[in-house]
Amino acid sequence: xxxxxxxxxxxxxxxxxxxxxxxxxxxxxxxxxxxxxxxxxxxxxxxxxxxxxxxxxxxxxxxxxxxxxxxxxxxxxxxxxxxxxxxxxxxxxxxxxxxxxxxxxxxxxxxxxxxxxxxxxxxxxxxxxxxxxxxxxxxxxxxxxxxxxxxxxxxxxxxxxxxxxxxxxxxxxxxxxxxxxxxxxxxxxxxxxxxxxxxxxxxxxxxxxxxxxxxxxxxxxxxxxxxxxxxxxxxxxxxxxxxxxxxxxxxxxxxxxxxxxxxxxxxxxxxxxxxxxxxxxxxxxxxxxxxxxxxxxxxxxxxxxxxx
Amino acid sequence: xxxxxxxxxxxxxxxxxxxxxxxxxxxxxxxxxxxxxxxxxxxxxxxxxxxxxxxxxxxxxxxxxxxxxxxxxxxxxxxxxxxxxxxxxxxxxxxxxxxxxxxxxxxxxxxxxxxxxxxxxxxxxxxxxxxxxxxxxxxxxxxxxxxxxxxxxxxxxxxxxxxxxxxxxxxxxxxxxxxxxxxxxxxxxxxxxxxxxxxxxxxxxxxxxxxxxxxxxxxxxxxxxxxxxxxxxxxxxxxxxxxxxxxxxxxxxxxxxxxxxxxxxxxxxxxxxxxxxxxxxxxxxxxxxxxxxxxxxxxxxxxxxxxxxxxxxxxxxxxxxxxxxxxxxxxxxxxxxxxxxxxxxxxxxxxxxxxxxxxxxxxxxxxxxxxxxxxxxxxxxxxxxxxxxxxxxxxxxxxxxxxxxxxxxxxxxxxxxxxxxxxxxxxxxxxxxxxxx
Numbered sequence: 001x002x003x004x005x006x007x008x009x010x011x012x013x014x015x016x017x018x019x020x021x022x023x024x025x026x027x028x029x030x031x032x033x034x035x036x037x038x039x040x041x042x043x044x045x046x047x048x049x050x051x052x053x054x055x056x057x058x059x060x061x062x063x064x065x066x067x068x069x070x071x072x073x074x075x076x077x078x079x080x081x082x083x084x085x086x087x088x089x090x091x092x093x094x095x096x097x098x099x100x101x102x103x104x105x106x107x108x109x110x111x112x113x114x115x116x117x118x119x120x121x122x123x124x125x126x127x128x129x130x131x132x133x134x135x136x137x138x139x140x141x142x143x144x145x146x147x148x149x150x151x152x153x154x155x156x157x158x159x160x161x162x163x164x165x166x167x168x169x170x171x172x173x174x175x176x177x178x179x180x181x182x183x184x185x186x187x188x189x190x191x192x193x194x195x196x197x198x199x200x201x202x203x204x205x206x207x208x209x210x211x212x213x214x215x216x217x218x219x220x221x222x223x224x225x226x227x228x229x230x231x232x233x234x235x236x237x238x239x240x241x242x243x244x245x246x247x248x249x250x251x252x253x254x255x256x257x258x259x260x261x262x263x264x265x266x267x268x269x270x271x272x273x274x275x276x277x278x279x280x281x282x283x284x285x286x287x288x289x290x291x292x293x294x295x296x297x298x299x300x301x302x303x304x305x306x307x308x
Numbered sequence: 309x310x311x312x313x314x315x316x317x318x319x320x321x322x323x324x325x326x327x328x329x330x331x332x333x334x335x336x337x338x339x340x341x342x343x344x345x346x347x348x349x350x351x352x353x354x355x356x357x358x359x360x361x362x363x364x365x366x367x368x369x370x371x372x373x374x375x376x377x378x379x380x381x382x383x384x385x386x387x388x389x390x391x392x393x394x395x396x397x398x399x400x401x402x403x404x405x406x407x408x409x410x411x412x413x414x415x416x417x418x419x420x421x422x423x424x425x426x427x428x429x430x431x432x433x434x435x436x437x438x439x440x441x442x443x444x445x446x447x448x449x450x451x452x453x454x455x456x457x458x459x460x461x462x463x464x465x466x467x468x469x470x471x472x473x474x475x476x477x478x479x480x481x482x483x484x485x486x487x488x489x490x491x492x493x494x495x496x497x498x499x500x501x502x503x504x505x506x507x508x509x510x511x512x513x514x515x516x517x518x519x520x521x522x523x524x525x526x527x528x529x530x531x532x533x534x535x536x537x538x539x540x541x542x543x544x545x546x547x548x549x550x551x552x553x554x555x556x557x558x559x560x561x562x563x564x565x566x567x568x569x570x571x572x573x574x575x576x577x578x579x580x581x582x583x584x585x586x587x588x589x590x591x592x593x594x595x596x597x598x599x600x601x602x603x604x605x606x607x608x609x610x611x612x613x614x615x616x617x618x619x620x621x622x623x624x625x626x627x628x629x630x631x632x633x634x635x636x637x638x639x640x641x642x643x644x645x646x647x648x649x650x651x652x653x654x655x656x657x658x659x660x661x662x663x664x665x666x667x668x669x670x671x672x673x674x675x676x677x678x679x680x681x682x683x684x685x686x687x688x689x690x691x692x693x694x695x696x697x698x699x700x701x702x703x704x705x706x707x708x709x710x711x712x713x714x715x716x717x718x719x720x721x722x723x724x725x726x727x728x729x730x731x732x733x734x735x736x737x738x739x740x741x742x743x744x745x
Binding site: 051073076 | 314318326515523524528529
């Protein structure tokens, strides 16, 4: 079984409002899967369905080959976007309670908590109340509680919000380490740079429908526009620009350069090759910079959502 | 996985360990005792105050009626007119002036007696004067009419209707009073319990919403389980508090009585005194044995069993509604508009209990309301001491439990959707929509 999670044609209505319309996603085992979409697209509803908080109206969800059922609760760790802890309860007690709700025994939960608290250097917080901790500290506890029962599937909804850059990095490394140890991660965020950095696969949901899904690299290939970013050194830049405009679709580019170059994005038609462009340019000017424009996750996101 | 015990344990421990809960538990009986002590002290203080009353008896008939007591002294005026007497009153610090005019017969005297004072005299005081004068003037009137007083006394008959039901159990008027007290106490207790601990449940649901832990929790447990855990845990904490209150109150009463020599139970309000007087006047002699007998005259086993069942049933019914309200709103201030529909039937039940059940425990109104689930726990609890057929109790209880299950289903629906709704106050229309989700 190479897929940990399979969501098949799931629909969910809230009254007249369609929150999800025939959405299917497949999350490969051991991957970090980015679940993307604008606000109100239906991501949280989908995540809640996977967590069995809400039931789908139609469609099925399979986890590790089995139809989703209550015994799967212990296999999933969920860090919701709207998260918090009991403010007046002590850290240790609270963590033990939440771990026990996930089916761990008290002794086992205690042992694992000790390990995690040592690891994140928060051991001396055990007897503190959440209201005495800073937001970042509370987020650390929340993270520990999410991963404590070693779930097969981890679902993080905006995991880095509330962390300073140092702690965000720490958590990112922990997520990567958990993946190495066999966990699969679903990752919902609006921070595209972390999508670029972490995700192997993505799915994009907009207005209750899934628009794209697949390996991030495949999607990028699919979305590439045969555009090249060039920096050209020439004595007469305006003449050069004119001659290029006749032959190609060009636009201003913006990148850092040491020379006072003409910076352009040059879009080729489908059957033109990079070599053709290079040999053409070579005759006209010195080429200081030549790079294929790879669409970023952010570009893909904006383009897809706007076209929808 | 059954997490119910775990949830109950957490709810219970958090409630019981909560500082304000502990303080309330310990302080409440103390505050009540102190209050009672202060009232007792103040009442005694009042009793010790000596009042002097001027009496201008122009008829000369009632001179011997007024005998000095520790707290009341009488200053008898002679040979002056009422106007002069009133003038002299201004110079003294006497409490008031009682004027009995000169008249030919007792009838007209009785109509023209007047009490003059700076401030309105207390009810008990006037009552006391009236009683004294009544006795004396009645005696004079009888003499005037030449009635043989000893024969008159002999001719008095006290009717005491013995009550017995068809199965041969005897009861009396005292029984009714005891039953009434018992029923009202049970009804009130339930009423208080629902309001205090229902609110506590509501707040605990709101707390989970505002702290945003709710989504973490319900990814592990079913919302219904969480709701039931909350209700049961909070109720257990409530029972703990109640038991501690009763024990503390008992201890404190004993201690206070022993040390201070103030008998709290002896503190009487003027109303009680008036009531007692009228009871004594009508010739009903309340004796301790009588009361005890009446107590055991009640269908005790039935009362206790019914109390437990109706108490639990009624409490659960209402607390699930409180939980639903807590889930629907974001903060406590928004709960107001949803509280009214809950409080209305409760208050209605208490009033029906007090006014109708007393009048006629088995009348149509009492009977009907003891079947309607939202009023039945209170009304039925008040009716049962008067003897309600078992089939009625069972039917009422079955209706109650049926409604409870319906309410839990309904509350759970609201709860399930409501706990994940943040930031806006829902309308009734929206809540009804949630049920369909």
